[in-house]
Structure formats: structure tokens, C-alpha cells
Amino acid sequence: MRDRDRFYKHVREEDKKIFSAISGELDRQQWxxxxxxxxxxxxxxxxxxxxxxxxxxxSEGYPKKRYYGGQKYADITEQIAIRRAKSLFKVTHANxxxxxxxxxxxxxxxxVCTPGDTIxxxxxxxxxxxxxxxxxxxxxxxxxxxxxTTDKNGFLNFDEIEKLAKKHKPKVIICGYTAYPRVIDFxxxxxxxRRVGAYLLADIAHIAGLVAAGVxxxxxxxxxxxxxxxxxxxxxxxxxxxxxxxxxxxxLKPVKNPTKKDLPTLIDRSIFPxxxxxxxxxxIAGIAVALKEASTKEFRDWAKQVVKNAQKLAEIFNTRGLxxxxxxxxxxxxxxxxxxxxxxxxxxxERLDRIGVTLNKxxxxxxxxxxxxxxxxxxxxxxxxxxxxxxxxxEILGNAIANTLESRKNIKKSAKIVKELCRExxxxxxx
Ligand code: DSN
Numbered sequence: 510m511r512d513r514d515r516f517y518k519h520v521r522e523e524d525k526k527i528f529s530a531i532s533g534e535l536d537r538q539q540w541x542x543x544x545x546x547x548x549x550x551x552x553x554x555x556x557x558x559x560x561x562x563x564x565x566x567x568s569e570g571y572p573k574k575r576y577y578g579g580q581k582y583a584d585i586t587e588q589i590a591i592r593r594a595k596s597l598f599k600v601t602h603a604n605x606x607x608x609x610x611x612x613x614x615x616x617x618x619x620x621v622c623t624p625g626d627t628i629x630x631x632x633x634x635x636x637x638x639x640x641x642x643x644x645x646x647x648x649x650x651x652x653x654x655x656x657x658t659t660d661k662n663g664f665l666n667f668d669e670i671e672k673l674a675k676k677h678k679p680k681v682i683i684c685g686y687t688a689y690p691r692v693i694d695f696x697x698x699x700x701x702x703r704r705v706g707a708y709l710l711a712d713i714a715h716i717a718g719l720v721a722a723g724v725x726x727x728x729x730x731x732x733x734x735x736x737x738x739x740x741x742x743x744x745x746x747x748x749x750x751x752x753x754x755x756x757x758x759x760x761l762k763p764v765k766n767p768t769k770k771d772l773p774t775l776i777d778r779s780i781f782p783x784x785x786x787x788x789x790x791x792x793i794a795g796i797a798v799a800l801k802e803a804s805t806k807e808f809r810d811w812a813k814q815v816v817k818n819a820q821k822l823a824e825i826f827n828t829r830g831l832x833x834x835x836x837x838x839x840x841x842x843x844x845x846x847x848x849x850x851x852x853x854x855x856x857x858x859e860r861l862d863r864i865g866v867t868l869n870k871x872x873x874x875x876x877x878x879x880x881x882x883x884x885x886x887x888x889x890x891x892x893x894x895x896x897x898x899x900x901x902x903x904e905i906l907g908n909a910i911a912n913t914l915e916s917r918k919n920i921k922k923s924a925k926i927v928k929e930l931c932r933e934x935x936x937x938x939x940x
Contacts, residue, residue, distance in 0.1 A: 512939040516553075539936050541865040542896075542906070542927055546842035546889020547687065547715060549744045550936060552802060555795045559746050564791040571760050571777060586794045593800035597721050599729050600752040602773040605796050606780050606788040607749030610714045610738035613780075614640035614683075615648060617734050617751050620772070620779035621708050622680050624651045629673060629707070630683035632656040634872045634880070636844070638712065641683045655679060663834035663844065663874045665689070667697055674705045684732070685712030688871055688887050690819075690838035695731035710734040714749075716840055718742025718891070721803045722812030725840060729754070733772060742812070742841060742891050745799025748792045751776050811894055815841045818890040821900040825907030831914070834873050834885070842889040846873050850914045854883040860913050861886075863920050865927040866906075896934035906930060 513535065514521055521528040538550070551559075568583040569576040572591075575583070587605060594603035607613035618628060628648065630641025635658045639646040642654030655677045660666045674682060682705075684698045695711060702709040711728035717737040719725035728735055735752040739745035753772050758764075760777035767775055781788070802808055816839070823837045832846035847857040854870030861868060871887035878884045893906070909926040912919035 516940060535937070535940060539940075540928065540931050541867055542931065543892035544866055544868040544888040544890070546887060546891065547738075547741045549718075549741060549891040550895050551740070551744055551746060551795070551799065553937065553940075554802070555745055555798045558794040558798045559791050561791050561794060563794050564789075566790050567787045568790055569781060569787050571781070574759070574761050583790050586790055586797060587788070590793050590797035590800065593797055593804070594750055594752065597800055597804050598727070598735070598752055600735070601754045602752065602757060602776070604751045604776055604780055605748075605793050606785060607736075607751060608785060608789060608792075609747055610638075610712070610736065610749045611640045612784055613736040613738070613749035613751050614638070614710075614712060616779040616784045617710055617736050617776065618648060618652065618681060619783055620775040621734075622652055625653060626681075627653040627655060627677050627679040628681045628683065629655040629657065629670075629677065629679040631686055631689075632658050634876065635659050635874050636686040636688035637683075638687050638714075641712070659689075659874045661875060662836070663689075664691065665694070667694075667701070670698075671701050671704075674701050674707065678705050679707050681708045681710050681734075683710045683712060685710075685714065685716075685728075685736075687715060688834075688842065688844050689715075690833075690840060690842050690844055691835050692725060692839045693728075695726060695728040699731035708733045710736065712736045714738040714741055715842070716742060718744060718803060718808070719812050719816065719840060722809040724809075724812045724816055733769070734776070739796050739799060742815070743799055743803055744808075744891075744895070745803075746792045746795030748789070748796055750796070751780070814899060815890050815894045817900060818894050818898065818903045819843060821903040822888075822890065822907045822910075825904060826911060829908070829911040829915075831911065841891050842887060844871060844873060844885055844887050846885050847914055848884045852914060853878060854885045855881065857886045857914055860917065860920060861910060864909065864913050864923040865931070866910060866913075893934075896936055898930065898934055902930060902934070 567577050572584040572588050590605040591603050631637030633643040640648045642649045657670045682702045709732040711732035714737050716725045740747045755773045757773035764771045819838045834844035858870040868888040871885045872883040873885035876884050909923040913923045
């Protein structure tokens with residue numbers, strides 16, 4: 510019996526259609542290269558924790574303060590996850606219940622704002638996120654949202670950020686992005702936020718693993734509120750966390766006349782009962798396992814290599830005449846204008862899909878093209894680095910990508926190169 514058949518034994522026997530979809534996805538992941546920078550591969554230990562009986566438990570509330578009985582193991586699980594999050598990110602409070610990054614962001618804003626308050630985040634088209642106040646998101650509807658952009662070269666425009674902050678006096682300034690290839694200057698954001706009396710919220714979803722590994726500066730000590738997903742560079746289950754400093758009082762009791770010291774309690778109450786119901790305890794178990802993995806030397810070495818690999822790719826693309834936003838990268842991702850090759854982001858995504866490289870079309874700063882057919886693509890190195898690839902392979906892969914973008918005629922040859930890399934660097938060995 511294949512390892513895969515054993516791992517998915519019951520679903521295989523009971524539901525052939527779903528087993529076949531899982532199996533197909535496993536093959537797709539194994540025989541293609543994921544270069545969507547927000548994706549990674551969770552370990553089998555994380556997957557097992559998520560597939561555990563903790564799924565069956567209702568645990569509204571927080572450890573030792575629940576609305577249902579039978580919480581011994583749920584409490585142990587959540588307490589371990591909290592302890593590991595606090596120790597890894599060096600904060601004194603962590604809420605591990607957010608279902609994912611979007612509810613984490615909404616709950617964080619809801620903890621300190623009331624509808625109509627002003628918030629300020631990066632414009633989605635420049636690398637922000639829907640939940641940073643974009644108009645179609647609830648965060649752009651419930652709050653008065655001011656959006657900042659980048660300069661012409663794609664760098665954060667602190668002059669504009671400061672000017673907008675002074676003019677609009679937001680209650681919260683959000684930093685942390687989905688398509689920003691450079692280090693985020695948290696102290697500079699903190700200075701602006703303090704000057705205008707705003708909370709600084711750092712959404713580190715994309716870079717959480719790099720922060721945990723010390724490869725990107727930490728927002729702790731600068732941002733009062735930190736949100737993250739746990740499935741991107743943290744390599745855990747699809748979920749979220751909110752972190753801050755301070756100590757919560759009873760999260761089941763409303764806070765009267767809150768001050769800044771009540772932030773941990775306000776965050777906890779905003780998640781539950783404010784926004785969510787029962788925490789997904791199986792996912793929280795997965796978070797705990799991922800956080801344990803993220804505190805190892807192996808993880809830190811991986812994170813370092815993620816950045817080295819992205820920088821190697823950037824070097825190749827630069828020499829091949831592609832235009833990189835900000836000219837390069839300090840982190841796990843590259844944002845690249847493909848129009849110098851007389852194609853659009855959509856065409857680039859489709860061509861690369863045909864060689865087995867999955868990434869996404871993306872707007873570049875000041876993009877003259879529409880979001881469904883923008884000028885750029887966004888790609889990242891977390892997944893290829895988990896597979897064990899290093900600079901040497903990035904040179905091969907970068908050139909195969911550039912060749913494909915240069916001419917359709919190179920698709921067949923590039924596809925062969927990608928297949929060979931997949932064979933040499935297998936994923937989930939034996940699965
Ligand atoms: N969808 C994520 C990304 O790709 O960056 C953001 O939540």
C-alpha cells in the first residue's frame with residue numbers, strides 16, 4: 510500500500526470522489542512548483558494535528574473560562590499554542606483563535622474602533638490587503654478608510670503617510686503588506702502613529718516566519734497590535750493570531766471605559782464573543798505544532814534561504830531585462846513588471862502555468878492596466894525552499910521562467926526543466 514493510501518485510508522474507502530480530489534491536488538503540488546508567495550507546505554505533523562479529534566470539540570471562551578464542559582484537552586492545546594506564540598514572537602499576549610487573517614484584522618480593528626472611526630492602510634492596488642480598509646471590505650465600509658500608496662519605484666512613501674496621518678488623525682494605522690518586497694520600517698511607522706495618537710497595527714501575515722526566524726525585523730515594541738496568518742511563511746494551518754503586550758483581565762467580562770492597558774482584553778473579547786463562535790481546536794493544535802517547528806534552527810536556516818533564493822531570482826530577472834518593483838527584494842517575494850517582454854501579467858500567469866510554475870498576476874504600483882489583466886506578476890520562494898532548492902536551482906528556475914516569458918516557443922523546454930526540479934526535490938516524501 511502506498512503511504513498516501515495509508516494516510517488517507519478512510520476517506521479513500523468511504524468517499525472515492527473526495528479522495529481523488531485530494532490525491533489530484535497532492536500530485537499537482539508534487540509535480541509543479543508553487544511560487545505564490547503567500548503559500549507554503551505544512552508538515553505532516555501539522556496536517557495530522559489538524560485532522561485530529563480536536564475537530565469535534567466546542568470550546569467557546571478561553572482556557573479555564575469556557576461555556577461548555579469537557580475542556581481538559583482543549584485547554585491544554587490552546588495553552589500550549591498561546592505559550593509558544595508568546596515565546597516565539599516575544600510578546601506577553603497572544604490570541605490563537607482567529608479563523609484566519611481577515612477575521613483577525615477585522616477583530617483587531619473592532620477591538621479599538623467603533624463604526625465610523627478613521628483607519629489608514631495601504632491601497633490594495635499597491636500591495637495592501639482587502640481588510641486594510643479597501644472599499645468593498647467590511648473594514649472599508651464600517652470605518653472611514655484612508656489609503657496610502659508607494660512612491661513611483663514601489664517603496665513606502667513615508668512623506669505621504671505622515672501627511673495623511675496628520676491630516677486625518679486615524680485611530681489605527683496599518684502596516685504590513687501582501688506584495689511589498691522590502692523591509693518594513695516599523696520604528697518609522699511607530700513614530701508617525703505616536704505623533705498622531707494612533708494605534709499601530711502590523712499585519713505580518715506574509716513575513717511572520719521571517720520575523721520568527723530573525724530574518725526580518727520584528728514589529729514588537731513598535732506596533733501595539735500584531736496580526737498574522739499562520740499558513741504563509743509560518744508554515745502552519747490556515748488560521749490567524751493576534752498578539753500584543755499587556756495582560757488580559759477576564760475576557761468574559763465587558764470592559765467599562767477602556768484604556769490602552771485593556772488592549773489584550775479588548776482583543777480577546779473582539780474575537781469572542783465579538784466576531785467568532787467556537788474556536789477551531791484542531792487548527793489551534795496545528796498552530797501549536799507549527800510554532801514548535803518555527804522555533805528550530807532548521808526553520809531559521811530555511812527562512813534565511815528563502816530570502817537568499819528570492820534575491821538570486823531577482824538578480825536573474827534583472828539581468829534578463831524584467832522590471833522589478835523597488836529593483837529587488839529583501840524578503841520572500843518579488844513583484845515584477847512583465848510588460849518589457851510585450852506580455853501582460855495574465856499572459857505571464859497562463860504561460861508559467863503551462864510549464865508547471867504556479868504564481869499570480871498582480872498589479873504593480875501605478876499600474877496603467879486593470880486588475881484582471883495587470884502589468885505584473887508576484888512570485889515567492891517559500892515553497893521551493895521547503896523542497897530544498899538553493900541558489901543554484903534558482904538560477905536554473907529563474908532562467909526557465911524568463912525564457913517562458915520571453916517566448917511561447919520556450920514553454921516545452923522550460924516545462925521539462927521544472928519537471929526535473931520537482932523530481933530532484935520531492936515534496937512530502939513517499940506521500
Ligand atoms: N491571499 C493572500 C495573499 O495571497 O497575499 C492575502 O491574504
